[in-house]
Amino acid sequence: MEILALIIIFLAAVYIQGFLLNFFLFHNLEYSCSFSVDKATEGDSIFLEEIIYNKKPIPISWIKAEIYTSKWLDFAGKDAVIAQESRFVTSNFFLKSYQKTTRRWNVKCLKRGYYKIDKITLVGGDFLGSFSESSDVIDVEAQLLVYPAPVVLERCFRPASRIIGDTIVRRWINDDPFMFSGIREYMPGDALNRIHWKATASRNRLMVKKNDFTANLKTAVVLNIQSRDSEPDEVIDKEYIEFGIKVAATVFDKALKESLPLSFSTNGSIFNEKNPINTKEAVGWEHVNELLGILARLKLKKVQDFEYFINDIYKNYQNTEVIILTSYLTEKICNTIRKIKARKNNVSIILLNAVERENLPGDLDVYIPY
Known part of the structure; x- marks a missing residue:
């Protein structure tokens, strides 16, 4: 009888501890997570900081935070489950009564983009597993904007009219062709x-x-978001356009260093907007920062065919250094570029696709990848 009584007492204790731990699991429990910065550049390493605070006398035997984020945010030293564009990471805690724990994850930004963690699922239970797991969804505000990384233009392109092997132009934002x-x-x-x-x-x-x-030389960057002349709304050859976005970021940086008025246009858009992007011309870090933010958020999806788009905007430029980034050229596009040149503009065409080298226009300045 004594053994039976001890068994009953033990089982009752297990039940009571399991009931208390599960019933009060999320009572007076605080959780938050945030990135160490709100803006970074592709390739940067930053931190994701988790803070969990057990503000009650009852300990928490185990609890885990389930973090869903983009696969382009790499959690160093942590095994993760990657499915399509998502990364799933778990973070486990044991908390004594009134214990506060801070954990910092080293996160590497693998690709430009806008990343947001708005909800975290907390899952916990008692140590012996006498009750089923309990879960709760916590609202958080972890946002990160990752700018595209610049490239070394001199190592990437050469003028199409020159023999392979020479060094490319010393600067892409040219000196004033009108003085x-x-x-x-x-x-x-x-x-x-x-x-x-x-x-x-x-x-x-x-x-x-x-x-x-001269400091008043205006610069305009025009990005063709299409990778091919005939393709659906979604970009097919994404690597070409991602390369073009990096080139655009590099030109933005050079314009900032030279204090040049700068504008940006593309037949793509951010979020779910239906209109192409045409920014106003401005100068300074605030403006360039805004343009880099557009590049970070840019969707690989056209909202207007580039032939029509460039024909709509060519009258916007005069006495301007116009840099056109595109993966291909057509006769209609070249004819519109000639109209841009005729308006006293200096035009450079940056060809992003190394395959598209045949029948390039001899009267236009075209730069091709090495």
């Missing part, structure tokens, strides 16, 4: 249309027109 100030010796990367033929003949070596760089 002639003399001549200098030809350097690899100089456009052929800047050669000063009389000076070349008299000096017996190639000489080019020297242009002054």
Whole structure:
């Protein structure tokens, strides 16, 4: 009888502890998580900080936080389940009474984008598992904007008119083509249309027109979000467009350093907007920061065919350095670019697809990948 009584007492104790731990599991329990920064650049390592606080005298034998986020946020040193575009990570805790625990995850930003963790599922139970697990959904506000990483343009492109192997132009935001100030010796990367033929003949070596760089030279970046001439709304060759986004970010950075007025246009959009993007021209860090935010959020989906889009906007530019980023060229696109040039603009075409090298227009400045 005594053994039976001990068994009954033991089972009753197990039941009572399980009931209390589960019934009061989420009572006076606080949980929060946040990123260490709200903005980062692709390739950066940041922190995701979790804080959990058991504000009651009853301990918590085990509890775990189930975190669903993007697969492009890599939790270092943590095994995770990756499904399509999502990453599932669990974080386990044991909490004594009135204990507060802080955990910091090292997170590497693998890709540009806008990432948000708005809900966390907490799952817990008693140590012996005498009761089924309990769960609760907690609202959190963890947001992160990851800017695209810049690239080294000189290592990525060369003028299509030159022999492979030379060094590309020294700067992509060119000096002012409308202010002639003399001549200098030809350097690899100089456009052929800047050669000063009389000076070349008299000096017996190639000489080019020297242009002054002025702070009021305007710069416009135009990104074709389509990877092919004929494709559905969704981008097919995403790697080309992601590359173009990086190039755009690089030009933005150079424009910022030179304090140049800058605008950005694309036939894509952010979120679920139905109109293409055409920003106003402005200068300074605040403006460039806004443009980088657009690049971070940019969807790989067209809202207007590029041939129609560039024809709609070509009159927006005059006395401007226009940099067009595209994966392909058509005769209609080239004709519209010629209209842009005719309005006293300097136009550079950055071809993002290394395959599209045949039949390039000889009268336009085209740069192709190495």
